[in-house]
Amino acid sequence: MMVFRKTFGIYQTNCYIVREGEQELIIDPGEGSCEWVIKSVKNARAILLTHGHFDHIYDVAALKKELKVPIFIHKNDAFFLRSDQDYMGYECCEADFMVEEGEYVYGGFKFKYHYFPGHTPGCSMIEIDDMIFSGDFLFKDSIGRWDFEYSNGFDMLKSVEKCKQLKGRYTIYPGHGESTTLERERENFDAYIRYIKSTLK
Ligand SMILES: [Zn+2]
Numbered sequence: 001m002m003v004f005r006k007t008f009g010i011y012q013t014n015c016y017i018v019r020e021g022e023q024e025l026i027i028d029p030g031e032g033s034c035e036w037v038i039k040s041v042k043n044a045r046a047i048l049l050t051h052g053h054f055d056h057i058y059d060v061a062a063l064k065k066e067l068k069v070p071i072f073i074h075k076n077d078a079f080f081l082r083s084d085q086d087y088m089g090y091e092c093c094e095a096d097f098m099v100e101e102g103e104y105v106y107g108g109f110k111f112k113y114h115y116f117p118g119h120t121p122g123c124s125m126i127e128i129d130d131m132i133f134s135g136d137f138l139f140k141d142s143i144g145r146w147d148f149e150y151s152n153g154f155d156m157l158k159s160v161e162k163c164k165q166l167k168g169r170y171t172i173y174p175g176h177g178e179s180t181t182l183e184r185e186r187e188n189f190d191a192y193i194r195y196i197k198s199t200l201k
Pocket residue numbers: 051053119136
């Protein structure tokens with residue numbers, strides 16, 4: 001499998017293309033990513049979203065029209081696609097697959113949605129092979145914010161505790177910034193848990 005990354009928009013959001021053979025999955029196509037994605041893919045099969053924040057979904061509607069591929073998003077974040085919550089100016093559309101935690105097989109790919117709410121109600125990490133696309137839940141040396149509208153600190157705490165239990169060796173491809181590994185990030189989880197707890201009092 002090959003992974004291509006390019007950053008888009010004011011928050012430098014990572015858009016990823018995962019290629020296996022002649023087929024691709026597109027992950028989090030942010031503002032202005034449409035053109036790059038279209039010229040980079042040979043046979044796109046689906047758009048997978050880690051969560052519904054505007055900087056990760058901005059070009060989803062345009063790409064869906066152009067590539068005629070279905071959209072996957074956790075069911076609790078589908079409302080972001082349906083209506084532009086913060087008037088950010090993106091085009092709305094409907095999700096085709098409103099997923100829950102679990103394994104999915106589609107278009108020659110197998111991927112798993114891991115549910116880690118807190119940053120948003122449907123925030124997820126997507127496992128493909130030995131890679132995890134962590135969206136805004138987990139970054140290199142930090143985690144996502146839990147102080148936005150629709151965020152929840154208690155959920156975030158539970159999610160980090162749950163992530164601590166995640167076994168295996170994975171390369172982490174976050175929604176912003178550099179790639180990392182789960183092994184490296186595991187070292188930080190106890191500190192995150194302490195910090196989140198301190199903000200919840
Ligand atoms: Zn976000």
